[in-house]
Amino acid sequence: MDLDAYLKDCRARVDKALDSYLPAEEMLPAKLHKAMRYSIFAAGKRIRPILMMAACEAVGGAPDAVMPAACAMEMIHTYSLIHDDLPAMDDDDFRRGRPTCHKVFGEALAILAGDALLTEAFILLSRMGEDDRIALDTGRRVTSLIARCAGSMGMVGGQVVDMESEGKEIDLATLEYIHTRKTGALILASVQSGALVGGASELQVEALGRYAKAAGLAFQVADDILDIVGDQALLGKDVGSDQQRGKATYPALLGLEAARTRARELRDLALESLSGFDEKAEPLRRIAHYIVDRSF
């Protein structure tokens, strides 16, 4: 399979669905909907929705059935970026080469656009089961999974510990605590939600959970490596920005070579988790390679 074409195709379908689900820019209050759309359509890689679609496909489901949940996931991811960029948090003026939401729309509207995107995600999730493409209890379980992974013991909790750790010496256990929550939790929720919508067995949901945990952490290790050796275009942020902030990273804690070994181990763990799956899991396999190999 051609991974680039697969990613491009998925991205186009996600973008189209996001456009149809989000309130139009002229809907009142127009400025709020403009801010929401500005951040959603800021050249995101749509990695979480794509993982959801690929996981759904891996268990034999039709990837279009996950579209509401996939778009909800992208809205949650985007709200977290808007709030992370705020002056009171990371105080970032640029993201992916464009001014951040609060630089364009002001701080108050950026806070509210984030709030509205998080809420909009649950408007979308509550549509699952409205028709008979998805069973009501599956919709409920997916909503519960996504909310738990996004909440105080998931993504938000990871962000809090990350913030508290800035400028401090932290150990590997704390670094993994942060990553499994701040970025890992939404990746786990994406993969397992896709599996649930696709009609996976409990065993398949578990195996895909192992895949997601390994791939999610591998993604972070690779990101840390790229922050040192990568080029800006691939990374989507300034090279060296983690070091400047005094953020703990895998290469800083383990050394560059050991970090690369860790990334490879995690990739292999992700691939092993898919051993019981047939060729329909090929996109997930290729994504695991892609995540890690870009940092070599």
Add this chain to the structure above:
Amino acid sequence: MDLDAYLKDCRARVDKALDSYLPAEEMLPAKLHKAMRYSIFAAGKRIRPILMMAACEAVGGAPDAVMPAACAMEMIHTYSLIHDDLPAMDDDDFRRGRPTCHKVFGEALAILAGDALLTEAFILLSRMGEDDRIALDTGRRVTSLIARCAGSMGMVGGQVVDMESEGKEIDLATLEYIHTRKTGALILASVQSGALVGGASELQVEALGRYAKAAGLAFQVADDILDIVGDQALLGKDVGSDQQRGKATYPALLGLEAARTRARELRDLALESLSGFDEKAEPLRRIAHYIVDRSF
């Protein structure tokens, strides 16, 4: 019936349920859970959960079945207060006599505590239908209703227009646009959710929707009146604070006496909406009186 005793009893049940649903303070990250609990247990009147319980009762439902949704509603209300109080928004140092969340925990943690409370609300809502006390489709409809009322065309939208209008001359139509969304939307969602959980007919859901719209607006008119003539203890904020901020109010637009007439009309409209209900709707009737009569 003794309304004070009823409100006190409901409040105690809501507080107990909130305590059991929210992650304990020692759960990691402890600071985040402390901030969430600090704001939730800040002497709130629990008016939205109580309306939900009363609406459930009015249609013959057991009010305990609405407890997850009622607590979710209080979490959404509380997150909106935390974010409204932020320096970039209303910049309030005190609420109900206590320092606001960001004054105690810092701005970043206040933003994240708000985010976590909003997310926690949907964790709770996704529990509806887990057992057979609530039908799965009812759970889905309630989640959808609450999310829509809290989102960009509901509460958050109202807050945006309120913010944009500060210090400007606005007309009555804009004022009502703000109120029906900023505070009215959650009141509508509370009453109709209670009805849905209680097994209401579509006609009953509609009638209770009319009740909620009238009572919600009456509440706001009464609040505006109290801001001028009331005492601080009853109001929960400084008397005269709306005028200081240059906020448009009903008395400012209509005059004090006309505002009082409007409050009474809205109260009577709320009561009329309940004409098809028996004595089980007595708490809702008494609440409509209570909302308005305190401003006389």
